[in-house]
Amino acid sequence: MGPLSRPLSLANGHGIKNRLFKSAMSEQLGDRQHNPTPELARLYRTWAEGGIGVSVTGNVMVDRTALGEPKNVVLDRDSDLGAFRRWALAGKAAEGQIWMQLNHPGKQIPAMLCKTPLAPSAIPLGRGLEKSFNPPAAMTEAQIQSAIQAFATAAELAKQTGFDGVQIHGAHGYLVSQFLSPRHNQRDDDWGGSADKRMRFVLAVFRAIRERVGADYPVGIKLNSADFMKDGFSENESMAVVEALAEAGIDLIEISGGTYESPAMMSAGKRASTLKREAYFLDYAEQVRQRVKVPLVVTGGFRSAAGMSEALESGAVDMVGLARPMSLLPDLPKRVMAEPDFVLTMANPSTGFKALDKMGMLSITWYEFQLERMGQGKAPKPGLSAWGALLATFGRLGVYAFRQRRA
Incomplete structure (x- = not known):
């Protein structure tokens, strides 16, 4: 049995059949009420039958008044739980697992969807994004507590409807990431200021979830290694958060990096040595491994069986994260x-x-088109032209197609 095929046991005894992990991608397959469609269920069944160990869903929003994109799925007390049960069941085919990624966009809400989004501080997005994303209002104490409980409620419902675990989205500049960032969190109360206070929100979200789902239910997080911005969340701060989450009892950590102001999670601008090694954030993972024993996942850059196996055999990571390659080869x-x-x-x-x-x-919609095809029971179309993807996006999203809908 090669390293990719070996099962993994989490500290709580939860077993995973192999070391391959489908990372979250934007599917844009929610219906008008933001419930999962039959296409989502078919898509995740396809991935499960393709042999994946764990599939993490595209970000499911915990608050239907705070959408990151027009066709996001939302999980709250008003959701169609039957549709979620069908989605979860499909993702379990062939002994695969499906974990739900839970997210709140904070200020990363397109202007067309929200006039005044909420964020830790009333600081707009920069680097040109302020043209398409409205300036936010600073969250009140009551709004912060409400957001924490929204995460907990969504996690409780995810467990109730059959999902095998949940992942907190703490990366890429969304709300949890905003609280961690000194660039975006300039509060002077108990939720900001020092690095210790800035990490209070993510710890509060995790503890609220754990209280609802119990000790034996897997709870993971996707966390930035850094924001890759001069005044953003740094590697040293990230490692401190990892240590705090490990002590609190997190089950699995997926490592990513960057925000939509500085998109390090994309391949553009990567050094040749990084691209050759394939894993974008493996150096950081090696440092984290010296500090915690929590299972680690690195996503970004893997393109070969050898590169994936080498990452596992190095001991730095416990699972290999795959995203865009899964949109072409389920x-x-x-x-x-x-x-x-x-x-x-x-x-x-x-x-x-x-x-x-x-x-x-x-860079997003071409891959969303492939996911839509699989959701319809069709094979991916690797030869699709960029022009064909633009036309397909316009047909699917109409007036939203050429408005910036994602930071």
């Missing part, structure tokens, strides 16, 4: 476990016009 887990020499080549779709690519958000 049976990628089976392939990399069976073929040690497997290599996937991926091209970046482009119309040839950078402004049009950016306006159509091709």
Whole structure:
């Protein structure tokens, strides 16, 4: 049995059949009431049958008044729990697991969806994003407590409807990430100021979830290694948060990095040595491994069975995170476990016009189109042109297609 095929046991005794982890991607397959559609269930059944150990859903919003994108799924007391049960059941096919990613966008809400979003501090997004995202209002104590309980309620409902675990989205500049960042959290109360106070929100969210779901239910987090901005969340601060979460009892940590102001989670701008090694955040994971024993996942950059196996054998990570490759090869887990020499080549779709690519958000929408095809029971279409993806996005999202809908 190779390293990719070995089962993993979490500290709470929860077992995972192999070391392959589908990281969250934006599916945009919620219905008008923000419930999961049959297409979502079919998509996750396809991935489960492809051999994945754990599938993490695209971010499910915990507050229907705070959407990150127009067709987000929301889980709260007003949701259609039957639709969530069908989604969870599909994700369990072939002994796979499905974990729900829980998120609140904070101020990363497109202007078309919210006039005044909430955030730790009344600081707008920068680097050009302020043109499409309205300035936020600083959250009151009551609003902070409400957001914490919204995460806890969603986690409770995720367990009730059959999801195998939950993941807190604490990366990429969303609300949890905003509280951790000295750039975005400039409060002078108990929720901001020092690094210790800035991490209070994520710890409060975790503890509220744990109180609702119990000690034996898996609760993980996706956390930035850093924001990669001069005045943002740093590596040293991130490691301190990891240690605090490990002490509090977190079950699994997925490592990412960057925000939509500084998108380090994308391949653009990566050093040649990083791209050759494949895993974008493996250096950070190696440092974290010296501090905590919590299972770690690194997502970003993996393209070969050899690169994935080497990351596991290094001891720095316990699972390999895969995202965009799974939108093209839903049976990628089976392939990399069976073929040690497997290599996937991926091209970046482009119309040839950078402004049009950016306006159509091709780096996201091209892959969303592939997810939609799988949700319809069709095979992915790797040869889809960038122009075809733009037309498909317009047909699916209408007036929202060419408005910036994501930070």
